[in-house]
Amino acid sequence: MKKYIYSFVCCIAAIFAACDDVDRLEDRFIPLPQVEAKRKVLLEEFTGQRCVNCPTAHLMINDLKTQYGENFIPVGIHATSAFGLSEEASPLGLMNSEGDAYAKHWNSNALPCGIIDRTSGLLDYDKWAAYIRTEMEKEPNLNIEVTAVMDTLSSDLDSLIRIEVKLLPLTGVTGKLQLWITESEIYAPQVDGSNYIMDYQHNHVFRACVNGAWGTEMTLQPNIYTASEYSYKIKKHWNRKKLSVVAFLYNNNEGVLQAEECDVTFETTENN
Amino acid sequence: MKKIFTLLSVVLGLSFTSSAQTLTFTHDGEVIPAGSTFTSDNIYEDPLGDLFGIPDEVRPEIFLSCNVNETVVCMVEDVDKVGNVKFCFGGDCQVSGIGGIYAIEKEYTFSGTALDIQLDFVLPLTGYGTGKAKVTAWVKGKEATTKVSINVVMTNDPSVISGINQSAAKNVTKVVGKTFYYNFDVATHRTLAIYGLNGSQIMSASLNDAAGALSLTELPKGVYIYRLADGANAIQRKFILK
Numbered sequence: 373m374k375k376y377i378y379s380f381v382c383c384i385a386a387i388f389a390a391c392d393d394v395d396r397l398e399d400r401f402i403p404l405p406q407v408e409a410k411r412k413v414l415l416e417e418f419t420g421q422r423c424v425n426c427p428t429a430h431l432m433i434n435d436l437k438t439q440y441g442e443n444f445i446p447v448g449i450h451a452t453s454a455f456g457l458s459e460e461a462s463p464l465g466l467m468n469s470e471g472d473a474y475a476k477h478w479n480s481n482a483l484p485c486g487i488i489d490r491t492s493g494l495l496d497y498d499k500w501a502a503y504i505r506t507e508m509e510k511e512p513n514l515n516i517e518v519t520a521v522m523d524t525l526s527s528d529l530d531s532l533i534r535i536e537v538k539l540l541p542l543t544g545v546t547g548k549l550q551l552w553i554t555e556s557e558i559y560a561p562q563v564d565g566s567n568y569i570m571d572y573q574h575n576h577v578f579r580a581c582v583n584g585a586w587g588t589e590m591t592l593q594p595n596i597y598t599a600s601e602y603s604y605k606i607k608k609h610w611n612r613k614k615l616s617v618v619a620f621l622y623n624n625n626e627g628v629l630q631a632e633e634c635d636v637t638f639e640t641t642e643n644n
Numbered sequence: 645m646k647k648i649f650t651l652l653s654v655v656l657g658l659s660f661t662s663s664a665q666t667l668t669f670t671h672d673g674e675v676i677p678a679g680s681t682f683t684s685d686n687i688y689e690d691p692l693g694d695l696f697g698i699p700d701e702v703r704p705e706i707f708l709s710c711n712v713n714e715t716v717v718c719m720v721e722d723v724d725k726v727g728n729v730k731f732c733f734g735g736d737c738q739v740s741g742i743g744g745i746y747a748i749e750k751e752y753t754f755s756g757t758a759l760d761i762q763l764d765f766v767l768p769l770t771g772y773g774t775g776k777a778k779v780t781a782w783v784k785g786k787e788a789t790t791k792v793s794i795n796v797v798m799t800n801d802p803s804v805i806s807g808i809n810q811s812a813a814k815n816v817t818k819v820v821g822k823t824f825y826y827n828f829d830v831a832t833h834r835t836l837a838i839y840g841l842n843g844s845q846i847m848s849a850s851l852n853d854a855a856g857a858l859s860l861t862e863l864p865k866g867v868y869i870y871r872l873a874d875g876a877n878a879i880q881r882k883f884i885l886k
Contacts (some may be wrong), residue, residue, distance in 0.1 A: 417756055421645060421697070422690070423734065423737055424732055424737060424762060425732055425734065425735060425737060425762075433760075452739075452742075454739040455737060455765070457692065457696050458696060461695065461696045461697065462695050462696060464692075464695070465696060479743060480741045480743045481739070481745065482736040482738040483736055483737055483738075484736055485736055496735065496736060497736075519806070523827065561692060566760075568691055570691070
């Protein structure tokens with residue numbers, strides 16, 4: 373009898389001993405200090421209009437943009453024949469050959485994924501926030517100023533963008549300056565789960581390279597400004613009021629050293 | 645006292661047993677037994693397929709359930725290494741064959757509800773194609789005790805499907821893609837007639853075997869009615885050719 377009572381008590385004790393001490397709800401969450409953004413961070417997001425789970429990554433980007441504002445520069449690069457829709461087949465398609473080439477270069481076989489400042493390697497979207505935060509707190513050795521104006525005085529009325537870039541190095545820097553055209557508020561098809569949303573809003577979409585797929589070689593001396601000008605003729609089906617220019621300087625050792633973005637504005641004349 | 649202790653031990657034992665992790669594959673609410681082969685000819689035509697030249701896909705619509713809130717690992721192996729087996733499992737989507745990868749492994753943390761594993765096979769733009777995948781799932785860190793596998797055949801090839809139909813449900817007729825399939829208990833003389841919506845007969849055929857397939861590729865896209873009769877009985881159904 374005593375043996376059975378003892379065994380019973382041991383069973384009950386074992387059950388309760390297996391329970392963890394649970395902290396109070398307010399003790400479980402450790403708030404992170406506000407990030408001090410010292411540089412701008414570039415996210416190259418590989419995505420596709422037929423990628424069923426890519427809208428989840430788009431929501432992540434929206435949240436990060438809300439959090440970090442102009443310090444966070446996302447670019448949506450539509451890629452892969454398995455998940456993309458080609459711009460060559462229809463203006464509803466957002467994939468172009470340059471974007472697809474970037475995806476192949478980084479071995480982006482699974483979408484959605486992204487590369488941050490060309491130092492992170494390919495990351496799933498649930499890992500972007502932590503990496504971006506760390507990158508943003510790094511001291512830059514370079515600043516970039518960029519302006520882009522739609523040239524209404526050229527013979528190609530309303531279709532030529534003139535871009536001015538100023539590179540402001542704090543130390544000696546060697547790398548490549550890359551300029552891209554991006555477009556936001558594009559309403560085009562996107563699969564979300566199992567169905568298409570035909571008027572899905574696509575933002576920060578990579579449209580074209582201004583100065584070649586891999587940019588222009590630059591060797592910069594400390595504290596000596598370098599200015600350069602570029603132009604690009606846009607495609608007729610792009611919305612010229614929703615275009616931006618993304619500029620960044622990178623090298624193979626350090627990745628993206630700094631990035632900058634500006635909206636394309638319209639030149640006003642004396643008659644306006 | 646001895647009886648009370650015995651009863652309590654049984655109750656505790658049952659409670660521990662029921663909390664063991666169980667992974668189950670299902671289709672349309674029906675369990676796919678572990679180790680079995682599931683064949684699908686469920687064709688998905690992309691609404692933008694004609695505009696962008698996108699091939700159709702076979703979409704088996706297989707779901708995975710886990711009865712506890714755990715991180716589940718799911719792996720899809722392209723058995724014949726033909727490529728074009730697409731797999732997402734709630735996360736990033738990948739296609740076999742790209743980068744020389746024919747086994748794709750992904751994780752997902754469940755909340756207890758069945759999850760569409762998002763497995764597809766991309767068909768060739770023209771003609772027939774068959775993709776075979778071994779799908780395996782296990783609870784992360786507990787592979788030895790929780791692993792379950794099924795085999796999945798995804799195809800639009802009538803010869804593959806009719807072979808499966810031979811051992812599948814009898815007395816079945818259906819139109820898949822542009823093929824009419826039939827499978828009956830016994831062979832007898834049956835006549836198949838196909839009509840347009842205006843009632844005009846468009847084609848007819850004699851079906852003397854118990855099971856087989858009839859090509860409808862010469863018919864244009866549209867809505868039709870087929871009537872299959874064996875002298876004593878007849879069935880009539882509407883179908884759509886896309």
